[in-house]
Amino acid sequence: MRDYLKEYPNKEGYFSNYGGSFIPQDIQKEMDKILVAYKELSQAPEFIEELRSIRKHYQGRPTPIYYCNRMSEKYGADIYLKREDLNHSGAHKLNHCMGEALLAKHLGKKKLIAETGAGQHGVALATAAAYFGLECEIHMGAVDIQKEHPNVVRMKILGAKVVSVNHGLKTLKEAVDSAFEAYMKDPINSIYCIGSVVGPHPFPMMVRDFQQVVGIEAREQFLELRGENPDNIIACVGGGSNAMGIFGAFLNDDVNLYGVEPGGRDLKLGNHSATLSLGEEGIIHGFKCKLLKDSLGNPAPVHSIASGLDYPGVGPEHCLLQDLKRVEYVNINDKECLESFYELSRLEGIIPALESSHAVAYACKLAKEKSNDSILINLSGRGDKDIDYIVENYGLGNL
Numbered sequence: 001m002r003d004y005l006k007e008y009p010n011k012e013g014y015f016s017n018y019g020g021s022f023i024p025q026d027i028q029k030e031m032d033k034i035l036v037a038y039k040e041l042s043q044a045p046e047f048i049e050e051l052r053s054i055r056k057h058y059q060g061r062p063t064p065i066y067y068c069n070r071m072s073e074k075y076g077a078d079i080y081l082k083r084e085d086l087n088h089s090g091a092h093k094l095n096h097c098m099g100e101a102l103l104a105k106h107l108g109k110k111k112l113i114a115e116t117g118a119g120q121h122g123v124a125l126a127t128a129a130a131y132f133g134l135e136c137e138i139h140m141g142a143v144d145i146q147k148e149h150p151n152v153v154r155m156k157i158l159g160a161k162v163v164s165v166n167h168g169l170k171t172l173k174e175a176v177d178s179a180f181e182a183y184m185k186d187p188i189n190s191i192y193c194i195g196s197v198v199g200p201h202p203f204p205m206m207v208r209d210f211q212q213v214v215g216i217e218a219r220e221q222f223l224e225l226r227g228e229n230p231d232n233i234i235a236c237v238g239g240g241s242n243a244m245g246i247f248g249a250f251l252n253d254d255v256n257l258y259g260v261e262p263g264g265r266d267l268k269l270g271n272h273s274a275t276l277s278l279g280e281e282g283i284i285h286g287f288k289c290k291l292l293k294d295s296l297g298n299p300a301p302v303h304s305i306a307s308g309l310d311y312p313g314v315g316p317e318h319c320l321l322q323d324l325k326r327v328e329y330v331n332i333n334d335k336e337c338l339e340s341f342y343e344l345s346r347l348e349g350i351i352p353a354l355e356s357s358h359a360v361a362y363a364c365k366l367a368k369e370k371s372n373d374s375i376l377i378n379l380s381g382r383g384d385k386d387i388d389y390i391v392e393n394y395g396l397g398n399l
């Protein structure tokens with residue numbers, strides 16, 4: 001079989017039809033510089049060693065793989081979790097944020113700028129900024145600021161400036177627009193740290209590469225536990241970084257890969273964020289991908305109970321993996337997600353992020369069909385950030 005990770009992206013940043021770079025000339029120049037620096041640094045022994053050391057001593061890697069005793073008993077298959085919720089700051093996002101911030105430091109940048117949805121990327125980037133002594137400015141939709149209050153407080157405690165975005169739907173998409181604008185004002189001293197495998201080249205590739213650690217660890221750990229690869233791997237997909245991280249190490253193997261998108265309230269436009277199931281080719285935030293569009297062809301409003309998943313686009317590499325039929329993309333709605341949030345908490349004593357709960361919910365469905373299989377879920381983050389919102393809106397879950 002082909003080696004996907006070596007083959008893609010091409011020089012222009014394309015994963016077959018998707019990806020590339022659709023941005024103004026002056027920003028393109030900055031992206032080119034970032035690409036050159038990344039190519040050089042990612043081969044440099046000091047850079048690699050520094051990142052390795054950060055992962056071990058600061059982030060707490062490797063994160064464990066855990067066998068879910070009670071969930072497995074209830075649903076049939078052997079269900080495992082890759083515990084990215086135990087990564088420092090509570091989600092997989094620190095994996096790429098520490099990489100991006102290290103790159104920024106080497107480029108002599110003074111300020112990290114980013115958007116955030118659920119606040120997880122903001123917290124991870126504010127954490128990285130504090131570690132490296134850099135300024136940090138996080139743009140966040142006003143709706144998400146309300147919903148994810150604990151993360152807003154965390155970012156501020158970590159020393160970041162939080163910019164509230166008050167136009168449009170006041171969620172992730174608008175936050176990206178706003179952060180991009182801020183970056184365009186001073187691309188020399190600042191760097192835009194994208195929060196997923198999206199945006200113009202080289203970000204989908206760089207973020208993917210920084211997330212590879214998840215899959216590489218998981219492969220080794222699973223082999224040690226079971227003497228083989230998992231039969232199935234499941235990850236939730238917003239932009240697609242945690243999924244690319246864990247899928248990357250298994251793309252050339254005989255392992256079933258499932259990406260789970262948010263089915264939201266239902267599959268009517270505006271009520272979900274199932275981009276790969278229902279999107280069409282388009283351009284958003286400087287790259288080409290499958291996209292949920294409104295009647296005018298612009299990015300459509302989207303919804304998910306999980307703020308980190310409500311984005312109308314998706315990483316270009318996922319679009320390719322779908323076309324190649326290498327990964328199957330499915331969806332889980334808000335209600336199913338919520339049930340799994342409570343269930344994992346009560347059966348295993350692990351409170352998952354609402355984003356990750358989508359992957360858990362699909363695992364339970366799959367386990368009923370494939371009771372002799374092993375299933376590895378990438379538990380992308382912990383759910384502490386979601387508990388106030390959930391209790392207020394849904395109570396304590398009467399299972």
Ligand SMILES: *Cc1c(COP(=O)(O)O)cnc(C)c1O
Pocket residue numbers: 091092093118120121195196197236237238239240241242243308309353355356380381382
């Ligand atoms: C941000 C986030 C996601 C979605 O981002 P991807 O790039 O699709 O991984 C998933 N889970 C958690 C916990 C997050 O914070």
